Amino acid sequence: MGHPYEKLLAENKAWAKEQLEKDPAxxxxxxxxxxxxxxxxxxxxxxxxxxxxxxxxxxxxxxHRNIANxxxxxxxxxxxxxxxxxxxxxxxxxxxxxxxGCGGIRAAMENHSMGIINKWLRNIKDIYHMxxxxxxxxxxxxxxxNRLVELNVQExxxxxxxxxxxxxxxxxxxxxxxxGWVYGLENGIIKPVCEMEPGAHIDPLYEYDNL
Ligand code: CO
Numbered sequence: 266m267g268h269p270y271e272k273l274l275a276e277n278k279a280w281a282k283e284q285l286e287k288d289p290a291x292x293x294x295x296x297x298x299x300x301x302x303x304x305x306x307x308x309x310x311x312x313x314x315x316x317x318x319x320x321x322x323x324x325x326x327x328x329h330r331n332i333a334n335x336x337x338x339x340x341x342x343x344x345x346x347x348x349x350x351x352x353x354x355x356x357x358x359x360x361x362x363x364x365x366g367c368g369g370i371r372a373a374m375e376n377h378s379m380g381i382i383n384k385w386l387r388n389i390k391d392i393y394h395m396x397x398x399x400x401x402x403x404x405x406x407x408x409x410x411n412r413l414v415e416l417n418v419q420e421x422x423x424x425x426x427x428x429x430x431x432x433x434x435x436x437x438x439x440x441x442x443x444x445g446w447v448y449g450l451e452n453g454i455i456k457p458v459c460e461m462e463p464g465a466h467i468d469p470l471y472e473y474d475n476l
């Protein structure tokens with residue numbers, strides 16, 4: 266076993282073999298159709314694997330991950346995933362899952378320039394700015410970061426509700442439900458922090474009336 270990446274390929278062979286032993290139809294069934302009920306928007310952090318921490322199997326959860334689990338309304342990657350999940354896969358639930366101790370959130374609270382990523386983190390700085398009084402009232406740096414982690418998730422749920430994709434599905438199909446969660450790296454537990462039901466109230470400024 267020369268290179269570390271070769272372990273990944275060996276582990277993959279072992280995994281495929283094990284799946285077939287448990288369920289001989291596993292791959293043939295999944296290769297034809299996927300009908301996930303959930304869209305997961307999470308952080309790219311390697312310590313927060315969506316399927317592992319939720320005990321979901323291949324075929325059950327559609328996943329999009331980026332730094333600090335942001336829903337940016339001009340992000341064509343996120344919007345493509347969102348539209349496909351809502352319109353074609355017809356997911357019933359969308360989960361935005363942040364995590365305590367998020368490096369992206371921490372970086373956005375600091376003042377070091379890091380290149381291109383500055384522009385991505387700017388979205389988080391703006392949320393800090395909006396909630397500055399509340400966050401700065403926290404007693405430690407860790408508490409400040411963790412409160413911003415929660416407020417960020419809440420804001421991303423609002424960002425989903427502001428899209429025409431979600432508003433259209435809410436109006437005509439009474440789905441999907443939106444869930445804001447935060448995962449704890451130190452205990453493995455997910456804490457629900459906010460929720461929006463189909464048709465939930467949003468600022469009328471962001472409401473489309475011709476969907
Ligand atoms: Co993170």
